[in-house]
Amino acid sequence: MPRTLADLVAQHLVASGRFLDDDPELAYQHARTARRLAARLGGVREAVAITAYLAEHYDEALTEFRAVRRMTGNHEVIAMMADCERALGRPDKALALTKDKHVHDVSEPTQIELLIVAAGARRDKGQTAAAIQMLEVPELTKRTRAEWLPRLRYAYADALAEAGRTDDALVWFHRAAGVDGDGVTGAAERAAELEGLEFTDLDEDDTVVDDEYFEDEDTAETTDAADAAEETDEDLDAEEVVDGEDDVDVVDVDAEDAEKSEDSEVVGELTDGESKGSEE
Structure with a gap:
């Protein structure tokens, strides 16, 4: 496969894996695009099978899982194949897959999944007691x-x-x-x-009430803060007025002192003149 094509296929597979949990349908579409570009790769076919299964396209998933087993010899997909048969309303075929000759070769997790699927198939057939016994x-x-x-x-x-x-x-x-x-x-x-x-869960109405409560509380706090600020400004203005009056009084006192000083000097001069006249 050319390097450019390989990179493009890889990008679609990465995107498929990224969306697998949140958006299986989108993951499936990316995997299908990768299959269109590289249908002979077992990994690509497996990606299509798994995403189709999660997106509930069970017919296509079953077809792709069969292709994966044929191309790669990977039998770990048997449990998902059996579950596809159940989803398609074929419990007998699902039970047949749980008895596949390769069942004993798969891992413990796959064997447990097969057991769960088999019990589900029994319940689909109305055999709940048999399902309980199997589990x-x-x-x-x-x-x-x-x-x-x-x-x-x-x-x-x-x-x-x-x-x-x-x-x-x-x-x-x-x-x-x-x-x-x-x-x-x-x-x-x-x-x-x-x-x-x-x-x-909390109702939307309760949430609205809570929001209104907090909004009223915030408004009250803002109003209190504004009133406090106004009171502070008024106090500061009053202090400035008082300080101004004190300054005026100080100026008046200084002026009076200056006038008294000048009068004293004039009296002193007159007294000195009279003293000199007497001596003469």
Whole structure:
């Protein structure tokens, strides 16, 4: 593949991965563009298969997963293939895939996913008791941080709830929530629902009231600050007036002192003259 074409395909695959969680449909479109440019690459076909699966284009996803198995020999996609069959309303084909000859060669997470899908297919067929029995495996109580554990416990709890075993279902929803730190399964919400609890958000009206309250509070604070500033200005003006009056008084006192001094000097001169006249 030419370098320019390879770079373009890589860009679409990177974009597909970037949008995978937030916008599966857009991720799928990028993957399809990459497939149009490089349909013979197994990695490209796998990207198309996964994004189509997440975007709920199950027919195309199933076709692409088959192509991936044929081109790469990767059997880890069996669980997603079986789930596609379920989504397309074909539980029997889903169960057939869970018995594929390569099932024992896949990783533990894929085997658990296959078990969950198989139990779901049984429930699709109305065989809830069989689904519960299938999920009663040692892995349910296994101490592990594996991502599949919350999903396995949730599937078991959900099957129990469908069978009317509410108390048992509540126990396992709580156990699923206990290992689901990211809240992916929604087990905590299901447990609360069974317990008759409800999670409510604040209404928009309450938010508006709060906003109005804070706006009034801010306005009151602003008004108080303005009144305080005006009072301060008035006090300062009064002080300036008082200071001005003091200055006037000081000037008047100085003028009076000067006049008295001049009068004293005149009296002194007259007295001196009279004294000299007497001596003569």
